[in-house]
Amino acid sequence: MFEKADVLLPKCWPVIRVDGRGFHRFSDSHGFKKPNDDRSLHLMTKAASKVMEDLKDVVLAYGQSDEYSFVLNRNTTLYNRRESKIVSTITSLFTSCFAFHWSEFFPTTPLQYPPAFDGRAVLYPTKRILRDYLCWRQADCHINNLYNTVFWALVQDAGMNKNDAQKRLKDTNAGGKNEILFSQFGVNYNTLPQLYRKGTVIIRPPPREPAPSGGAVERGDRDGTDEKVPVLLTLNEDIIRDNFWVSYPHVLEGEDE
Amino acid sequence: MFEKADVLLPKCWPVIRVDGRGFHRFSDSHGFKKPNDDRSLHLMTKAASKVMEDLKDVVLAYGQSDEYSFVLNRNTTLYNRRESKIVSTITSLFTSCFAFHWSEFFPTTPLQYPPAFDGRAVLYPTKRILRDYLCWRQADCHINNLYNTVFWALVQDAGMNKNDAQKRLKDTNAGGKNEILFSQFGVNYNTLPQLYRKGTVIIRPPPREPAPSGGAVERGDRDGTDEKVPVLLTLNEDIIRDNFWVSYPHVLEGEDE
Amino acid sequence: MFEKADVLLPKCWPVIRVDGRGFHRFSDSHGFKKPNDDRSLHLMTKAASKVMEDLKDVVLAYGQSDEYSFVLNRNTTLYNRRESKIVSTITSLFTSCFAFHWSEFFPTTPLQYPPAFDGRAVLYPTKRILRDYLCWRQADCHINNLYNTVFWALVQDAGMNKNDAQKRLKDTNAGGKNEILFSQFGVNYNTLPQLYRKGTVIIRPPPREPAPSGGAVERGDRDGTDEKVPVLLTLNEDIIRDNFWVSYPHVLEGEDE
Amino acid sequence: MFEKADVLLPKCWPVIRVDGRGFHRFSDSHGFKKPNDDRSLHLMTKAASKVMEDLKDVVLAYGQSDEYSFVLNRNTTLYNRRESKIVSTITSLFTSCFAFHWSEFFPTTPLQYPPAFDGRAVLYPTKRILRDYLCWRQADCHINNLYNTVFWALVQDAGMNKNDAQKRLKDTNAGGKNEILFSQFGVNYNTLPQLYRKGTVIIRPPPREPAPSGGAVERGDRDGTDEKVPVLLTLNEDIIRDNFWVSYPHVLEGEDE
Numbered sequence A, B, C, D: 001m002f003e004k005a006d007v008l009l010p011k012c013w014p015v016i017r018v019d020g021r022g023f024h025r026f027s028d029s030h031g032f033k034k035p036n037d038d039r040s041l042h043l044m045t046k047a048a049s050k051v052m053e054d055l056k057d058v059v060l061a062y063g064q065s066d067e068y069s070f071v072l073n074r075n076t077t078l079y080n081r082r083e084s085k086i087v088s089t090i091t092s093l094f095t096s097c098f099a100f101h102w103s104e105f106f107p108t109t110p111l112q113y114p115p116a117f118d119g120r121a122v123l124y125p126t127k128r129i130l131r132d133y134l135c136w137r138q139a140d141c142h143i144n145n146l147y148n149t150v151f152w153a154l155v156q157d158a159g160m161n162k163n164d165a166q167k168r169l170k171d172t173n174a175g176g177k178n179e180i181l182f183s184q185f186g187v188n189y190n191t192l193p194q195l196y197r198k199g200t201v202i203i204r205p206p207p208r209e210p211a212p213s214g215g216a217v218e219r220g221d222r223d224g225t226d227e228k229v230p231v232l233l234t235l236n237e238d239i240i241r242d243n244f245w246v247s248y249p250h251v252l253e254g255e256d257e
Ligand SMILES: Nc1nc2c(ncn2[C@H]2C[C@H](O)[C@@H](COP(=O)(O)OP(=O)(O)OP(=O)(O)O)O2)c(=O)[nH]1
Pocket: A019, A020, A021, A022, A023, A024, A025, A027, A032, A033, A034, A035, A036, A037, A038, A040, A041, A065, A066
């Protein structure tokens, strides 16, 4: 009775974004490699995958740094679209999976203290606006990663102190930073792992096309062995341009607009 | 911009209740003792205590079964009173502590899968209505515990099957259940541990009274050694009657109404 | 501070629907003609038109019976999209215009008491769903009007009492009602005024096409006299089928989806 | 389904404040006397009284300038506490009464155009905080009225132009303004009508005390004639100090806190 009704507006795409609480300190305490620690990034993706395996209405997850965004089907009826239940359950489940699988990714680094995440819901009325949101997160990944890559090169490889490195970068644009990386460290930014530059997107595989009618072959089992359709596809691709969405039209499909 | 403003109404007491997701299955999977598993109850309280140590604006926590309620100071400014941030962070932190401390309480039972909790906020305008909420949760503890105690006595000790036990209890009131326990199992319900019958309430200790003015004794250090004020008090007391609130007036204190 | 932030989700189409408070009694007290009183319907439309003249972000209004729905531009920034301000102001303005223009439409019937309306906001994420809403209101108009038309024919023309008329109609479908009207009263429902059958839709006229480039004629002033573009178009058309929307594409236009 | 649930938090005192839309222009267009026009103030109070006669759950209304605040019983179930219905209906009804009774107060000034009001809900958890709200509105009345009184004395009586009057007042405090009024215009601010200085508060009369038991006198009819209990009390009193609330304890009474 004192609990507010908090149903998410029907037909909008709900996005739940979780973000590590105080991960500046958490990454320090656990010796994360700078600017990118593969163990942490893969653990984040493991936890996100577990969330997607559990909650079938998540159609896509996108992660970078200490955050992951979960896109729910616009027609989801999960918990009757109650915002608190959805946000708290996804955040809790993600947190729990992060802790549960920690030692698989950090076998020699014990958890020093319990990691926590905040969570929030955002609602997008159309596919276009939803895609704008995802573009924003991937652009954020790119900008931060470029900055961090040069910054830590200056500090770790060129021995600059942090203050000087910051000053050095303050007035450079993207081109300037690429230039420093290339001329001073021989690094072509565009050859760095897509994991760092693009973040990670997780989707479900496209549905199998139905077997040709009249054909003798069993659906999903053409050679008589058990099918091996992966449960999830984990990609480090550009999701800003149309290409990704053209390749995987099923992700946001459905009677639209 | 697509994120809704969700500030909790000023001056109201926010209560965040977390509840185990699917703990029927979780308790089975981990061999919880029925009707009460001390390990689980103590782990819940450990996790709740860690939340209170971290978040100073929690003035009281009350737990029973697979749930814990956290009462925030009515004037809290935690996360600017943003509901999603508060609910998701408390739920995440509680979950994480539950997983983190699991092995201390279940040393011989590994976690089978990541436990999760849902969380929600409820808002109470006055102390009286807040106390009514806590009464409701403690009464719920009592009712469920009495039922479960007799039910499992019938099943485990008297060898009844579950269906018959359920039928036997369907039309009994509290008195009838007490009677069965006493006459058939020699158990006086009121002598069972308060932990089971009352649940657990965690508060902060009362503030030290100031040393008498002009007195020579150091504040909080009467015998010259370091003070040993416990950080938290963990109690299994009745919180329905006035007695508890008279004993610990500081818990809900402050300029009120 | 105790006032809740209530910003309408960006990009969604806000619809404000006002509905006469207790118009069952109000129509009786003022001798409304049954089932349709032209004076009342035209007064409603006058009031709605005044709202549209005042608030430029209303792109369409649809009215029937004692209700009017105002569709705001999906990108409106009216009152910074604050729901209470928008709903209360539109409802107040509509009410005030209804009272203000009363005597123009009811010259011989003085207002017996102050008429009031309730108001509410509904939010539609896409054009398609917005159109579904409008279809729902127009279908409601049709169903009620068909029922009321037959009902009052039975009562007023055939002298049936209200109870019997109601019973007579209880199990008839639309076809059955048309049949009664035609066979018993010689009325072809489809020839009744569209005002009654379709309700009223108000839109702004399409923007003038730009003068042919290189032409000497002033924009909007081809023959040298002042332009006479009507400020609003008032129509009694079907808005369920595509035709209306094809004819007036500017109404819901704009970068979409 | 696309309409949001918007139930007001139980037990809190809902306050609905309506405020004239663009009354700067409206008061000009209708020749309101400056700084206070009795006709307008009394019309506002008439409209507010009509709202209170219609809606029994309004326990108090406070008005000044172009605004009125309606305090609902904390336990009201009006429209199931749906915020939009309550706010829009009260705002609509107030507007309608304002227009309906206009000519009683402005017999020689026809309405030039339809007046409108905005409306909003605010929620107060306790009596104390509710009273703080009312203090704030009455203090606002005082501050504005003192300023406007001196300002228009300077302009209308001393022939100053508006710019100079504004400059003259910019750095004066309340004392300074009182001083100008007294020394320059011989006006003691505290003798001006309480209507201007305090605004107007409307309450219901206290319930009759029950007739002494055993007494022969009929309830509410001591002298054998029909009772003449006024339906509403309209006062221009200080509601900041305790005195008002001590005199009329029934207004906010009820099981509290
Ligand atoms: N060394 C290292 N640090 C990382 C990595 N991924 C994330 N971090 C750290 C860098 C940032 O300090 C932090 C993420 O920034 P946020 O804006 O989320 O701030 P933070 O989590 O400290 O505070 P918050 O509680 O979210 O407000 O996590 C990584 O792969 N390696």
